[in-house]
Amino acid sequence: MSQAFDPGPVSEPFASLARNYPGPDSYDPDRFRVEWGPIFHRGRLDGSARIVVLGQDPGQHESIAHRCLVGEAGQRVQGFLWKLGIERSYVMVNAFLYSVYGQPRRDDVEQLLKQTARYRKRWLDALLDGTDVRAVVAFGAIAEQAFLRWQRTASGRRFQGHFEPLTHPTMPDATARPGSATYRAAMKRLLDEWNAGLARLDGALGPNRDRKRTLVPYGDELQPDDRKQIPDHDMPPGTPPWMRSLKQWATRKGSTADLKRATIEVRVPAGERPWQ
Amino acid sequence: MSQAFDPGPVSEPFASLARNYPGPDSYDPDRFRVEWGPIFHRGRLDGSARIVVLGQDPGQHESIAHRCLVGEAGQRVQGFLWKLGIERSYVMVNAFLYSVYGQPRRDDVEQLLKQTARYRKRWLDALLDGTDVRAVVAFGAIAEQAFLRWQRTASGRRFQGHFEPLTHPTMPDATARPGSATYRAAMKRLLDEWNAGLARLDGALGPNRDRKRTLVPYGDELQPDDRKQIPDHDMPPGTPPWMRSLKQWATRKGSTADLKRATIEVRVPAGERPWQ
Numbered sequence: 001m002s003q004a005f006d007p008g009p010v011s012e013p014f015a016s017l018a019r020n021y022p023g024p025d026s027y028d029p030d031r032f033r034v035e036w037g038p039i040f041h042r043g044r045l046d047g048s049a050r051i052v053v054l055g056q057d058p059g060q061h062e063s064i065a066h067r068c069l070v071g072e073a074g075q076r077v078q079g080f081l082w083k084l085g086i087e088r089s090y091v092m093v094n095a096f097l098y099s100v101y102g103q104p105r106r107d108d109v110e111q112l113l114k115q116t117a118r119y120r121k122r123w124l125d126a127l128l129d130g131t132d133v134r135a136v137v138a139f140g141a142i143a144e145q146a147f148l149r150w151q152r153t154a155s156g157r158r159f160q161g162h163f164e165p166l167t168h169p170t171m172p173d174a175t176a177r178p179g180s181a182t183y184r185a186a187m188k189r190l191l192d193e194w195n196a197g198l199a200r201l202d203g204a205l206g207p208n209r210d211r212k213r214t215l216v217p218y219g220d221e222l223q224p225d226d227r228k229q230i231p232d233h234d235m236p237p238g239t240p241p242w243m244r245s246l247k248q249w250a251t252r253k254g255s256t257a258d259l260k261r262a263t264i265e266v267r268v269p270a271g272e273r274p275w276q
Numbered sequence: 277m278s279q280a281f282d283p284g285p286v287s288e289p290f291a292s293l294a295r296n297y298p299g300p301d302s303y304d305p306d307r308f309r310v311e312w313g314p315i316f317h318r319g320r321l322d323g324s325a326r327i328v329v330l331g332q333d334p335g336q337h338e339s340i341a342h343r344c345l346v347g348e349a350g351q352r353v354q355g356f357l358w359k360l361g362i363e364r365s366y367v368m369v370n371a372f373l374y375s376v377y378g379q380p381r382r383d384d385v386e387q388l389l390k391q392t393a394r395y396r397k398r399w400l401d402a403l404l405d406g407t408d409v410r411a412v413v414a415f416g417a418i419a420e421q422a423f424l425r426w427q428r429t430a431s432g433r434r435f436q437g438h439f440e441p442l443t444h445p446t447m448p449d450a451t452a453r454p455g456s457a458t459y460r461a462a463m464k465r466l467l468d469e470w471n472a473g474l475a476r477l478d479g480a481l482g483p484n485r486d487r488k489r490t491l492v493p494y495g496d497e498l499q500p501d502d503r504k505q506i507p508d509h510d511m512p513p514g515t516p517p518w519m520r521s522l523k524q525w526a527t528r529k530g531s532t533a534d535l536k537r538a539t540i541e542v543r544v545p546a547g548e549r550p551w552q
Contacts, residue, residue, distance in 0.1 A: 001299035007291075009513055010283040017512035023277035036544075037516035064542070066342065066509070066512060101551075129305040236342060236512060237285055237294035240313040253541070261551065262544040266340070268312075273538055274305040275377075 003241075004233040006043075006067075013126045014045045015225035021097060022119050031112065033099040033261070036063040039124075042070065042234050043091040050089040051201070052127050052136045053077055054143040056168065057096040060250040060264045063084040065243050068092045070230050075246055076169035077139065077229040083198055083216060085209035088233065091133075093123055095146035101261070104142065113146055121150055129155040135204045136161060137197070140168030162204035164197045184221065191218035279517075280509035282319075282343075290321045297373060298395050307374040307388065309537070312339040317399075318346065318510050319367040326365040326484040327477070328403050328412045329353055330419040332444065333372040336526040336540045344368045346506050351522055352445035353415065354504035359474055359492060361485035364509065367409075369399055371422035373421045377537070381419065389422055397426055405431040411480045412437060413473070416444030438480035440473045460497065466492035495505050518548035 009018040021038050028034070039058035043049060053069070061071035069077055069092045096116065104112060113120075124147075127133060136159075138144040144165035150156045151163070167190045168174075178181035189264055195217040202215050218226060230244035242249055247269035254260030277420070285294040297314050305311070315334035321327060337347035345353055345368045357366055368523075372392065380388060389396075412435075414420040417420060420441035426432045429437070443466045444450075452459035471493040478491050494502060506520035518525055523545035530536030 002296050006284040007283065007286040010286055015283075019280060020278050021514075024550055025277075034550055035429075035518075035548065036515060037519075038514045040514060044421065066514065113296060238297075238316060238342065239312045240311060242311075243313075259543075260548070262549055264542045266540045267535075267541060272311065274300055274310055274535070275537065276534065 004236040038097040042067040049091040053092040054138040055094045056140045056142045057100045074168045075227040079226045082228045085211040085213040088209040095142050124150045127157045134161045138165045166197050188220045282515040304389050314373040318343040325367040329368040330414040331370045332416045332418045333376045334353045349445045351503040358504045361487040361489040363486040371418050400426045401431045410437045414441045442473050464496045
């Protein structure tokens, strides 16, 4: 078998960032799942990235896979980048290093971002200050707020690239039942907005692509082919292929709130079981 | 928070070994849990190892932590190395790249080792041929057989270091109920044998230690302090501390044999839940 892998944050300044990171001191365990450890990134840390994707926070798939944006949202983002001809030259990081426990309340997101700003700034400085990154896409309001906060710092003011704040890829799923009229309307609004974003990013990126590809916008609905599998070259060595597939494989389970918070069930998806 | 990490197989020849490895072609899915991916190593791949530990196969803790020997057996091995003053200068690899499904039958172990020998040889060559490793410890009969098979190859014949085959650290647990007379007798036999092995390794290693420490042999029983926690510098970046603790945290679960094979439940151990 031949399978590429991502070496992870092994070179500076990222190695230091992966050795020294905030814990419960700035990420309150009542608000963040610090117990699952920090999830740092997904993608290129070798200077070859031309676009940075900023997400919100890791979920259960990310906690086990040790990479950002590998679940449903990540697969939709991967499809978004694919449309731009971007297959390798990206880095994804989240606004929050740990999974948010429960929903962040709109009135205290600014406070949570403030008390976690310092470390996030070190990552954004490393990724954006004096690098060849041409554009930043923020998915969701929290990611947008995190970027705008960084943009007010000295290094943020130096960043000349394009900034594209977009709706979070699973917003429709979080607000309506898939298949319902409300869901379809929310998805159409999202895809219309993403299409406008794609056109702007297409201009901002110029010739900086991994593959020359005519930009084909989304239709009114998200098609199965609009999700793309997470590439092997983004994952740690030896990651089983189903951990980057389009299937769900990690679930929070437990008969009490405490046990559910403490537990992730990892299950090889049906159709991916070589002994059957 | 400050936490060291192991970069993993990012440099050659290990990077190539982590990109190209045997799958179901030589590891029959009826006999090996190939679905959880290969588990390559634990410890130093930078040439600083002075001792190589050869284990049998990874279990459920190893599948999630992506490192060899991090569960109960690994913690006993860590305590064994500690007695020798070895805290960093080791590499651990397993005879089998994937977890054995069920018990290997004594009569076909040789066949399983044969059909997986080629790739294992590439690892052993990289770790032992022309390196500064002074000793190899094999824990369990399968590890011993794997080493002896390699020793018959050209590079194996060149290896001048000491070879120490020892009983597998959890053999007593596999054969008797902890606390029973049979268990205590099996453990005493194991520890007597390990003590003799420690004395020989003490001689073979000479001054090649991380810490000068008077060799204190095991008593008649394995004491709690004889297990040592897996160090942070052996684990991938951002690994939660409880994944290298002395507590169990991964369990195979499922109401049918198929579901049990497909499922690992990961649970933050009691006492390690920061929100409580």
